[in-house]
Amino acid sequence: LGELNASLSCLGARLHIRQWEECEAVVYDDLTGDTHVVDALAVEILRVIERGALPNVESLVTVFRQEFAEESDSEVATRVRRTLEGLMGIGLVVNCPL
Amino acid sequence: LKLGDLHPAELMGRLRRGDLLIEMPPFAVRLQSDVKHVVRDLPAMYGEFRILPPDKFADFHIQVLRERGLRRWFRPRARFQFDGHPAFAPLAAAQAFAMVEWGLNWCVAAHAHQYLVIHAAVVEKGGQAVLLPAPPGSGKSTLCAGLVHRGWRLLTDELALIDMQTGLVHGMARPVNLKNRSIELIRAFAPDAVLTPPVPDTQKGTVALMQPPRASVLRVSEPARPAWVVLPKYQAGSQALLVDHSRARAFLLMAEQSFNYDIHGVRGFDAMSALMDRCQSLHFTYSDLNDAVQVFENLAAGG
Numbered sequence: 001l002g003e004l005n006a007s008l009s010c011l012g013a014r015l016h017i018r019q020w021e022e023c024e025a026v027v028y029d030d031l032t033g034d035t036h037v038v039d040a041l042a043v044e045i046l047r048v049i050e051r052g053a054l055p056n057v058e059s060l061v062t063v064f065r066q067e068f069a070e071e072s073d074s075e076v077a078t079r080v081r082r083t084l085e086g087l088m089g090i091g092l093v094v095n096c097p098l
Numbered sequence: 099l100k101l102g103d104l105h106p107a108e109l110m111g112r113l114r115r116g117d118l119l120i121e122m123p124p125f126a127v128r129l130q131s132d133v134k135h136v137v138r139d140l141p142a143m144y145g146e147f148r149i150l151p152p153d154k155f156a157d158f159h160i161q162v163l164r165e166r167g168l169r170r171w172f173r174p175r176a177r178f179q180f181d182g183h184p185a186f187a188p189l190a191a192a193q194a195f196a197m198v199e200w201g202l203n204w205c206v207a208a209h210a211h212q213y214l215v216i217h218a219a220v221v222e223k224g225g226q227a228v229l230l231p232a233p234p235g236s237g238k239s240t241l242c243a244g245l246v247h248r249g250w251r252l253l254t255d256e257l258a259l260i261d262m263q264t265g266l267v268h269g270m271a272r273p274v275n276l277k278n279r280s281i282e283l284i285r286a287f288a289p290d291a292v293l294t295p296p297v298p299d300t301q302k303g304t305v306a307l308m309q310p311p312r313a314s315v316l317r318v319s320e321p322a323r324p325a326w327v328v329l330p331k332y333q334a335g336s337q338a339l340l341v342d343h344s345r346a347r348a349f350l351l352m353a354e355q356s357f358n359y360d361i362h363g364v365r366g367f368d369a370m371s372a373l374m375d376r377c378q379s380l381h382f383t384y385s386d387l388n389d390a391v392q393v394f395e396n397l398a399a400g401g
Contacts, residue, residue, distance in 0.1 A: 018371040024346035028367040
């Protein structure tokens with residue numbers, strides 16, 4: 001993934017998220033018109049990124065370390081990185097050089 | 099005046115002149131045809147529908163006309179036209195009535211963007227509607243046909259029209275499309291069902307249309323409030339089983355099965371979200387129609 005330099009200007013204005021009482025949500029990307037189903041962690045990652053630019057992946061992992069306290073740091077990192085890769089693959093997160 | 103009240107000669111005359119205006123709420127359709135199969139099947143399938151004076155406004159002007167030329171004596175074909183322009187490749191004349199139905203579906207799906215149009219059957223009981231979105235082969239039409247012969251109101255077999263302001267669903271109470279094995283299945287399940295003669299060798303196999311119940315046609319102008327989205331799946335040998343299903347997944351399937359979700363942009367997303375807010379999302383597998391109907395009865399009764 002390298003350095004993640006995602007900023008609000010890339011994401012905040014164009015994602016519409018709808019989640020019900022379940023582990024999945026729908027996300028509408030009004031830049032592409034695509035709708036995606038993502039899991040609960042992906043939703044949280046999108047919301048964290050929406051709140052403000054993060055300097056790198058590690059800072060994102062740190063945010064979720066407490067959420068997954070029973071898992072090792074490396075497991076949390078792997079989980080977050082995989083989810084982030086998925087989000088980048090469908091264009092919901094972009095790597096924006098600052 | 100109902101279409102079924104017209105004397106056959108009067109019906110034929112109106113059809114040939116293009117003076118037959120059928121009210122199919124929320125639309126009106128002007129139909130012109132010189133194909134005998136259309137003249138034969140129309141009263142059986144649309145007999146309970148109101149006809150309008152020929153000078154009234156029509157949303158869709160459709161024609162299904164015989165192809166000219168020498169070929170017509172050997173292999174007669176018919177062509178569908180919309181607003182006077184050919185819309186599809188011609189088909190065998192025996193498929194002409196099915197072509198009316200398919201063409202009309204296309205007219206609505208391609209033009210009625212005041213609605214969110216979803217490829218789904220809709221039936222209603224007690225003021226609550228079940229939406230049955232599904233790709234071909236899921237048994238949607240068979241299930242729909244079975245339910246409307248056990249007291250459920252038919253809104254539509256093909257096109258759910260979601261009013262994006264009110265969230266209510268409209269249907270046109272048009273005939274139900276049956277294909278291949280489901281034709282015999284419905285004949286056995288509902289011996290009183292009125293079907294067109296089966297037409298073999300279409301792109302969808304053998305097809306027949308089933309007359310909509312009179313009670314459904316009488317209430318065709320009444321929309322219904324969606325309460326359930328049920329994803330049906332016919333599976334040979336399976337028990338009738340209704341289980342909770344991810345709303346997000348159902349949302350995506352409904353979007354995929356919509357003809358104009360993409361056109362509406364974020365408005366479509368909001369309308370679909372509002373629809374899913376109101377509905378319980380369920381997945382349904384079945385193989386026996388009687389069992390399936392019982393499960394839906396329990397659902398409507400709150401069980």
